[in-house]
Amino acid sequence: MRRAILSVFVLLAAAAALSAQAPAAFAEKPALLTSVGQSADIEMVKVLLSRGKVDHTADPLVTAAKLPGGAKTLVLAVGGSSKGLGAAGISTEAEIDRAKALIKRARELGMKIIAIHVGGEARRGTLSDAFISLCVPVSDYAIVVEDADKDGLFTKLASQAKIPLVKVDKITAAGVPLAAAFK
Amino acid sequence: MKKLFSVFVLVAFAAALIAAQTPVNLYGRAAQGAKGxxxxxxxxxxxxxIDILKKGGNAVDAAIATAFALGVLEPNASGIxxxxxxxxxxxxxxxxxxIDFRETAPAAAKPDMFKFGEDGKVIDNASVVGGLSVGVPGEVAGLLYALENYGSKKMNREKVLAPAVEWAEKGIPVTVNLASIIQSELGKINKYPATAKIYTKDGLPYELGETIxxxxxAATLRAIAKDGKDAIYKGEMAERIAKAARDAGGILTAADLANYQVKIRKPVTGTYRGYTIVSVPPASSGGTHVIQILNILENMDIAKMGPGTPATTHAWIEALRLAFADRGKYMADADFVKVPLKGLANKDYAKVLAAKIDMAKAMGSATADDPTKFESGSTTHFSVMDKDGNxxxxxxxxxxxxxxGVTVPGTGFILNDHMDDFALKPGHVQSVEPGKRPLSSMTPTLVLDPDGQPFMTVGSPGATRIIAAVAQVISNVIDHRMSVQDSIMAPRVFAMASGQVQLEGRASINTLKGLEALGHNVNVRADWDAYFGGVHAVLFDRKAKVLYGGADPRRDGQAAAF
Known part of the structure; x- marks a missing residue:
């Protein structure tokens, strides 16, 4: 019985390893963290970056004009929240425009872009999917808590854009591949 | 090969277990029993x-035990x-x-205590986050008052508090609902280390299936069991609570706690199609406006119009608009301001309001009328009823x-932010005054049948949506003859005096199109949206001698019975 349980763990670990295609460290510090969708998930990514000892500043509403602001990598905490957008006094369209301009300017400046989605299945839906579809294809690397990819949206977007995607089983596990992306 | 097969069986079993923990279970929320x-x-x-009832406690003993347990099991919503x-x-x-155990404004509170930025918002969100948002807590005083005065006396404080202590010690399950709330509120939680220590793992949220x-x-609850309300309102604990609020920018003092008073009030009452509605007066607006809304709708044949139809939903929207217009103008703590309660709950006044409803056209926005001519002479909710009709x-x-977001260090409980329920600027009936209770929408309500006998207990969390949720469930039961669970599950609608109509996603497309054709600007929300509250109700079928409990799948509700 113990061997069987051990085998389950081995299988699960193997499955996790298969879903992970983490690239070698490619991003430079410091990072600038922003939200795309104004969900509270940016708070979790902030903690993950701090734990991973990645120097960063966070500004959920940073605009293209403020880039690079000393940063060399742009981290996008992706996930839509109508409550968050309302509190920030910004419409969905305006948020998409801000994100597009931000990404364009980051590219012009040669910054690396990492998209991270930690909200899981609960942070999916029409609103979030608009932001996910915008950010994942234009990123250099994407990380997702895997239950958000039950329908394969992240896998499809990453595969079409030919970028590495790492799927983790829980929020706490997202810190390792995130920190490992930084030189 | 046999081993490999066993491994696959185990993997499948593990997968099934994980799947079983996923949301939203629409079944098994209701319960029925003969005794309670x-x-x-x-x-x-x-x-x-239920366990307290089984041990011989009465409905109040059970309610107080449930209340303290909810403070542990649903710490995001209520507590000490x-x-x-x-x-x-x-x-x-x-x-x-x-029993009104609503918070009061601290003695040092002032009408202009909240400062506004150029964007028109309270600076640093101080009415919601931090010490300035904290009113003097009333929960322990209120619950113990009820236990001492209406409990069976067979259950002492220790027995009633024991289950809450046990859950605090052994830990509470992180459900889908709780996990998502912690994630959403992580910024607030991490701002205060004593709160982050309990509800995060080094700053990251607990996840589904974990235990907090x-x-x-548990120690604080034990102290309450031993020393009663003095364990909170006097001595070292009062000083610690006040210090925690002040360290977070607040103005609370130990004297505010020592001076806290539970208010015993006469309920506001009305009738709806022969049933008697018994609910809470100010400092809550809820009871009065539920009666007002039902009074308005009594002028229409809601049963004939049918549940969830465009006509019925339109009538609800307009009744809500009219009631909320009055709420904005007249409602406040009646100990400080004269509130025309009798006028607001008057059936003739409701007729005047009902006449303003054009069934062929949306009014768009409503303005307050004058109920004074008819003056003669918000969270968690639970309901308890037993076989004796208590x-x-x-x-x-x-x-x-x-x-x-502020936890009193070393005590395990979070302080409220009910100061945000005041009008945050001077010059309004609802402006901050020392000792005043902020206006609430909480609407715990009893319904008696046309013979005056116990029929239903009902209520909901959900801020201003509480009023609509409670009224709609009562109407679903009385007008549409739905079971208590069906009445809770039915899609809901909400509207303030003006602005968009909020419609739950499961409403029919015909209803949506019908409302738009009448001129309503409708925002369609999620299918099962916690925005619309979480109603928990018990209905007593006297003839069959059966009690039916209904609970809301929009949150983690579930009834229990025996």
Whole structure:
């Protein structure tokens, strides 16, 4: 019985390893963290970056004009929240425009872009999917808590854009591949 | 090969277990029994109440045990640092009684205590997050008052508090609902280390299936069991609570706690199609406006119009608009301001308002009328009823999820942010004054049948949506003859005096199109949206001698019975 349980763990670990295609460290510090969708998930990514000892500043509403602001990598905490957008006094369209301009300017400046989605299945839906579809294809690397990819949206977007995607089983596990992306 | 097969079976079993923990279970929320039912926002809390009834406690004993347990099991919604309202009608009481344990403004509070930025918002969100948002908590005083005055006396404080202590020690399950709330409120939680220590793992949220233990809260509950309300309102604990609020920018003092008073009030009453509605007066607006809305709708044949139809939904929207217009103008703590309660609940006044409803056209926005001519002479909710017809409805809250975010270090409980329920600028009936209670929408309500006998206990969390949720469930039961569970599950609608109509996603497309054709600007929300509250109700079928408990799948509600 113990061997069987051990085998389950081995299988699960193997499955996790298969879903992970983490690239070698490619991003430079410091990072600038922003939200795309104004969900509270940016708070979790902030903690993950701090734990991973990645120097960063966070500004959920940073605009293209403020880039690079000393940063060399742009981290996008992706996930839509109508409550968050309302509190920030910004419409969905305006948020998409801000994100597009931000990404364009980051590219012009040669910054690396990492998209991270930690909200899981609960942070999916029409609103979030608009932001996910915008950010994942234009990123250099994407990380997702895997239950958000039950329908394969992240896998499809990453595969079409030919970028590495790492799927983790829980929020706490997202810190390792995130920190490992930084030189 | 055999081993490999076993491994696959185990993997499949593990997968099934994980799947079983996923949301939204629409089944198994209701319960029925002959002796007693408790319907609360957590199944474990409902069971706590049932266990007390089984041990010989009465409905109040069960309610108080459930209330303390909910403070542990649903810490984002209510607890020792909050307040609320309770309506009790024991079978041997001629009239129901309302226990108002709403928070009060601290003595140093001023109408202009909140400062506004150029963007028109309160600077640093200080009315919602931090010490300035904290009102003087009333929960422990209110719950113990009820236990001492209406409990069976067979259950002492220690017995009633024991289940809450046990849950705090062994830990509470992180459900889908709780996990998502912690994630959403992580910024607020991490701002205060004592709160982050309990509800995060080094700053990251607990996740689905994990357990959150709170031994400090267990110790605080034990102290309450031993010393009663003095364990909170006097001595070292009062000083610690005040210091925690002040360290977070607040103005609370130990004297504010020592001076806190529970208010015993006469309920506001009305009728709806022969049924008697018994609910809470100010400092809650809820009871009065539920009666007002039902009075308006009584002028229409809602049953004939049918549940969820465009006509019925239109009538609801307009009735809500009219009631909320009056609420904005007249409602406040009646101990400080003269509120035209009788006029607002008057059936002739409702006729005047009903006449303003054009069934062929949306009014768009409503303005307050004048109820004074008719003056003659918000959270978690649970309901308890037993076979003898003893009825208890309790709604309690720390306001926003995780309240002010401020945990009193070493005590395990979070302080409320109910100061945000005042009008935040001077010059309004609802402006801040020392000792004043902020206006609430909490609406714990009892319904008596046309013979005046116990029929239903009902209430909900959900801020201003509470009023609509409670009224709609009552109408679903009385007008549409739905079971209590169906009446809770039915899609809801909400509207303020002006602005968009909020419609739950499961409403029919015909209803949506019909409303738009009448000129309503409708925002369609999620299919099962916690925005619309979380109603927990018990209905008594006297003839069949069966109690039916209904609970809301929009949150973690589940009833228990025996």
């Amino acid at each position: 039912v408790v319907a609360a926002a957590k199944p474990e809390a409902s069971q706590v109440g 640092g909050g307040g609320g309202f309770m309506v009790i009608k024991m079978a041997n009481m001629k009239e129901a009684v309302v 233990k709170n031994p400090d809260l 009825m208890v409805a309790v709604t309690k809250s720390i306001n926003y999820f995780f309240g002010s």
